[in-house]
Amino acid sequence: MEKRVTFKGIWLPLLLVLPQMLVTAVFFFYPAGQAIWQSLFIPDPFGLSMRYVGLGNFEYLLSNPYYRASFVTTAVFSILVTVLSMGVALYLAVLADRLIKGSGVYRTLLIWPYAVAPAVAGVLWLFMFNTRVGVVTWYLGVLGYDWNHVLNGEEAMGLVVVASAWGRISYNFLFFLAGLQAIPRSVIEAAAIDGARFWTRFRTIVWPLLSPTTFFLLVVNIVYAFFETFGVIHTITSGGPQQATTILVYKVYADGFVGQDLGSSAAQSVILLLIVGALTVLQFKYIERRVHY
């Protein structure tokens, strides 16, 4: 059934793949190689000297209980961001998919937040929840709840999760909506005629047929939560209070770009690289089996 296009010879396909390979090499393999190399040294910030320490940087990091605690923080953060942004996006997509009138307007509005850069999103949410002038904080105060994410770690975590997930909902919404619209109406109508209600149709037909999209978004969102949420954390909490929101990628930044400890920072990037690699392999190995293409 599948349509296959085969090239004659090897040169044309190579040529076509070359630009992508070059981009990957320059922007991924080269920096990743540099990070691995640097993680074996303790360099001084100015690049005047480098002391070879072998795996010393890794030993130093992994023996540090605060660094190990950061793994748990990262896991909690990533899971919350992924579940929240995908859950809300799916809900909105299902609603938008059933709209008959004005669906274009809803869709456009729902996609807007994606255009907001993470750091800006962080500042926006910080303003609403500012302990002193925040609108939400004020209303919560009226309701008798004393919001203080500056000292309360759980509130801080909640705030960075919501701020990180917010912009992401648009992106996920877009994919879910496209996925929903690709499901043939006839299948759903047939089920409806057979007497299946909305929830049954969703569970038995829509959800399985949507699984490739869901799987793709799962991978992409976890990578997002791991790497791209730095701006939000930086603007809202700077990793605090205590270490409640110090996720791994924020520590890479803090140690490397603020603390000038390039050896440790490089070692942390390598660890991150390994984690995300392992996660992706796991996802493809176990979850993809349950995906229906």
Added chain:
Amino acid sequence: MMMRKLMVSVAAIVTAAPVMAQTEVEFWHAFTGRLGELVAEQVETFNASQSDYVVNATHKGNYSETLNAGIAAFRAGEQPDILMVFEVGTATMMAAEGAIKPVFEVMADAGAEFDADAFIGSVKGYYTTNDGDMLSLPFNSSTPVLWVNRDALSGAGIDPDVDLTTWEQVGDVLEALKVSGHECPLVTAWQSWVHLENLSAYHNVPFASQANGFGGLDTELMLNGDVQTKHIQTMGDWAKDGKFIYTGRRNEGGANFRGGECALFTESSAGYAGIKAEAAFDFDVRPLPYWSGVSGAPQNTIIGGASLWVMAGQPAVEYEGVAAFLNFLSSPEIQAKWHQDTGYLPITQAAADLTREQGFYEENPGTDIAVEQMTANAPTENSKGIRLGNFDQIRTIIDEELEAVWAGDKDAQAALDSAKQRGDELLRRFEQANR
């Protein structure tokens, strides 16, 4: 061929035209807003005052970002002549021997007249070697003081002229404020700098061994001593009782104070410009309080702020321009104006004297308190300054541990012991990187 020659000469004319015979000096700084304007004004005045050199001032982000930009530029061989580095980065710059050219050397090479002793002792001490050689030029230096909202005190039925010399007296006032229903009796900025680093210097107890790091890289934190523990425990108790309100790691509390919500505020003397501009209440400045029972207190407080480092690897003629510019910056007139505009300390005795002669202190009572507090006593080993590697990260650790105290998760002793242990690890790493 013809074409190429033409292009080369055109290019030469185009690039040479705006420069003429003047030597350009690149200066990277970290100031925006009002401070940025004042720096730009200083640079313009210098450029207009002579025709040999042109200083190009560029804003490179906040303190950390500016230091980073300088480091990255050095690695790429594109470093500026002058880089502004905050006091926390001092040890990093000092350890980078091949990357910097000490100020005393720049001055000597250029044959410029330069008297390091003209600078106020506690300002100079922070940036000189143990032999008294000045490595970087102090630029903006401030020291913590106590800001008082007089209206808030009167409102609570407290005499606004109440004595706030000691923390014991402050404690009584906080209690009175609390009883009267005040919601923000005390707030602070830069908690580690004010309540640990300066607290230690002010009570003449060490913050770190090896003379606070001046004696060598094999230094260890000593911030968990009796004085510090007592102070942090008291602050923790105040936080629990709602007498001390924690607002964040930087100077977030400034907004609360300037808005009139808080009665007392421990913040840098450089908070003056902002408070004067925004406060719609009667305020005054008091010296930083101390604990009365500690012998040796009050010693002197230490500075925060930034200094100007000269980067290595530039042509000699540019260093002459650098020397001229740095001398210009430390001249009494420029310094006195800077001090009066910003609330930063006058870095030379001459500038302080000039400010007094101009009658500034009489018109703006309290603005000389910071100067007096810094210069009241000759600095000791414990109050000369602090020179620690990885200090920015150590401050983050201190922030984290203090937050644990304010939240009631840890007592002061446990938090400070943990801060010492975690900070010492970073000090060992810095020692390793710079051996």
